[in-house]
Amino acid sequence: MATHLDDPRVIEFDVRTDEMLVNMGPQHPSTHGVLRLVLRTDGEVVSECTPHIGYLHRCAEKIGENLTPRQFIPYTDRMDYLAGMNMNLGWAMTVEKLLKHQLSDKARHLRVIIVEMNRIASHLVGMGAYGLDLGTFSPFLYAFREREKILDLFELACGARLTYSYLTVGGATHDLPSGWLKQCAEFLDQLEPVIAECHTLLTTNAIFIKRTAGLGILTPEMAIDYGCTGPVLRGSGVDHDLRRDGEDRYTAMYDGYAFEVIVERDGHYPRDHDYPAVPREAVLGDCWHRFYVRMLEVMQAIDMVRQAIDRYSTAKGDYGIPVKLAEKLPKGEAYLETEAPRGQMGFYIVSDGTSIPWRVRARSSSFCNLSVTHELCRGCLIADVPAIVGSLDVVMGEIDR
């Protein structure tokens, strides 16, 4: 059959593509760290995406078997380096569970302030970096500017900006400095309009919606099956948040706080009357929903810190005196999961009665969240891969430990 160049079928006849293996990473800005993705592509379409991890593996669990629990605290900072406080808390509470240690009210509220502030900082990075993945730069700068202010506050409280080691077994290393609470409240007041600005720049942006809505759909069943937790699970519409549903020891920390789990119920999110509604193109469980859950969680965390500041300033007791550096551990084992910004962070400790644990295990949320990538990336375009991986908000330090 003779064909002419102006025949639209010519391209189909002449240009054939072959499958090709494409390496993305481990040194690629959109992979959020040293993550290597091997893509099997046919033209622009990705038929298979295999994540390879382990480039940042330091065997933190083995280190934990050679140090006392308080000496291990700095190593937990280096797991999820964007939310060091939450990691400190997870490990400290696991050891406290083993020691059957009870905290004073004041220490409890102090922890809520610090941990929720770190959640805001972490989500700001997640949000800004996600914008960057999709090619928008300004929200990234705005998010980092606000995060710097949180880091300033943390620096005042504990002297460090990234690896805090502030919350330790038995409480915190020291009390908040005077005037800190006032500065913190002022910061929260000026943060709210910035978040509203980010909503106009990202959430309601037509290009942003085009790039994220209906992409990488994670069904609730698949999310649970793959052990996804945190905003990834709630973005799929599963009503599960350990701050409300977790173990008594953990939920007791949030006892008396007014908050609602950020999850879609009948097409609506809690508090979304103040913020843009879900666009028509969005499908539950897609990248847009995961992003939106994070944005609303920032607002919720602001609320919780405000409540905690009030309670902390009136609470009696001490700020939580840390246990002795080499305190003997009782024989036994304990496992506790806490709700870190990226999902549930679980620590497991086995003790044989000495001051050094026999076995330490860290179950990280990003590890499980990332394991679903190959399902989400099947059949998408190459340009969508950074959008999908970015929406999972992974931190490689936590995956490789």
Place this chain on the structure above:
Amino acid sequence: MSGQAFLDRLKKRFGDLITGANLEAIDPWIEVAPQAIAEVGRYLRDEPDLRFNLLNCITAVDYFEPDPKKAAKASFTPHLELVYHLWSIPNKSSLVLKAMLPRWQNDEPGQLPEIPSVTSVWSTADWHEREVYDLSGVRFIGHPILRRILCPEDWVGHPLRKDYEMPLEYQGIRGR
């Protein structure tokens, strides 16, 4: 459901395959015979009133004391323990399953102990089992692709074993 009633129900259903329990521990646990782990997992996941649909993590604990002086005083006989932490989202409850394995299959050093994979029950077990295989040296029967996940493919040994020794050299890089 109380711990005892729960244990009785599992015993009624699986008989001798439920080999022990400790309901007084901080996290009460139930011991399962290794060959039945996938079956018990499937039952726990699918039973309408149990619904343990979230597998939090799989951990291997190596009970072995390399120092002969301390080993004489140790309270355990050398073995590997696999710990499965389950969570039920609808019921908001947790459960711990344990399976005891020998350190080496048939007591031949170098032969990895074996246990059925639970990837068919919870997909998240895929990466967790690869990690346990990589770091603690347990072979999971029926796992789709059991290969190292954190260490390089040509790494020798399993770092979380208590008798593991850091290699002197890896690909020309000094180890110790």
